[in-house]
Amino acid sequence: MNTQSTYKAFRVEENEGNYISTIKELDFPELSEGELLIKVSYSSLNYKDALSATGNKGVTRNFPHTPGIDAVGTIVSSKSSKFNISDEVIVTSYDLGMNTDGGFAEYVKVPADWAVKLPQNLSMKEAMIFGTAGFTAGMSVLRLSENVQPEDGPIVVSGASGGVGSVSLGILHQLGYKTVAITGKESEIEFLKNIGADEVIMREDFEKMDQKPLLKPLYAGGIDTVGGVILENIIKSTFPMGAVTCCGNVASPKLDLTVFPFILRGVSLIGIDSQNYPMKYREKVWAKLAKEWKTQTLADTVTEITLDELDEKIQLMLKGQLKGRTIVNLLH
Structure with missing residues (x-):
């Protein structure tokens, strides 16, 4: 007591x-x-x-x-x-x-x-290494994996050195996806490759992509954590029938887009709400984080x-x- x-x-x-x-x-x-x-x-x-x-x-x-x-x-x-x-x-x-x-x-x-x-197989320390960021990453991967499989092509992850981005990269790598990380920090390139990024793109280069309504399709899907121009360019660069999740707006809450990626390519944009996610899905995500999604x-x-x-x-x-x-x- x-x-x-x-x-x-x-x-x-x-x-x-x-x-x-x-x-x-x-x-x-x-x-x-x-x-x-x-x-x-x-x-x-x-x-x-x-x-x-x-x-x-x-x-x-x-x-x-x-x-x-x-x-x-x-x-x-x-x-x-x-x-x-x-x-x-x-x-x-x-x-x-x-x-x-x-x-x-x-x-x-x-x-x-x-x-x-x-969950069993998850220590308290590991649970907080995941925390809300890891839980959000888990939700993002869960929703993405319902639409896009590893054989469909690479997944691009923005804000990759942050909490959600870094955990997402680790889980995707563990599941066999090829990953492309977007970061604003050259000093983190080696860190990102160590946790699962197959390729790293600098944020300023990604932001400078052509302003056309549609861009060359490069990715089967994406996990976006920042919003704004980065999210716009991910959506415009996604393969037909691909999917993109979004969970943050630190860059901007606004999108300057046409509907072309959604209508002409059938791209899906999936919002991730970690704050009020239903309990049955919470338990499912935590169970996966404790087992097959627990990265080395x-x-x-x-x-x-x-x-x-x-x-x-x-x-x-x-x-x-x-x-x-x-x-x-x-x-x-």
Whole structure:
């Protein structure tokens, strides 16, 4: 039984328009019916967390606040018949870490409906190396593989050195797809080839492709994480009956396209919503990540930090200077 009276959390406070992050001692929350209290073992750093930690009101409206849209740990108190004390669970997305306190803390309170049992063959650390980014990559690969097979041709992946892109590359390589990575960082070419990219294209070269409504078909499909011109050119370069998934809009939420790729080539554009993905599909994706999609290079994509190091990594993420995954160890 837990005998602590308080627990540590990475707390963001607003002071006259400035957002200050510190490690605070917080009192344990009261549980309502249908809720769980989880002792967090690991969390992970995502772009939404960085936005929340720096006061982006589109992500988090009210402060003080504890970010962290991912968490994995052990249930220490349960007011739900779905789970028992000592069950190990993963919580990603929904409203975790956005407008409810998240995983950057030793303990977190969540609705039981947000939790997935940690699959066999997946450690807590591996679950957070995947996290929301890996889960999103898994959803992208699942939807893509329903439409495009390895023998159909190469798959292009944008934002390839980021969390979603790097995990997508690893899974696609494991499944036998030929992959082409798009990156803005020449320094990451070797990293991308090590995790599964057969070819690497620089982002500026891909953005400069011809502005015609249709381009030479080069790819059987694509996984796009950035939106904007990159997504436009992926769609315009996709083979007939190919498919492209999209899950991000850091470059732009807008597309300047004709309908020609969709009508003349039958290309499918598939949106990926990691936040409210139905539970039966969540469990399917996590089961695959625990088994046939667990890549041999998974540990190569991760940097492990403590709560005390979060502030520094958040600033690097906002500058686009992180690669792969960053996980937060709450065990120490």
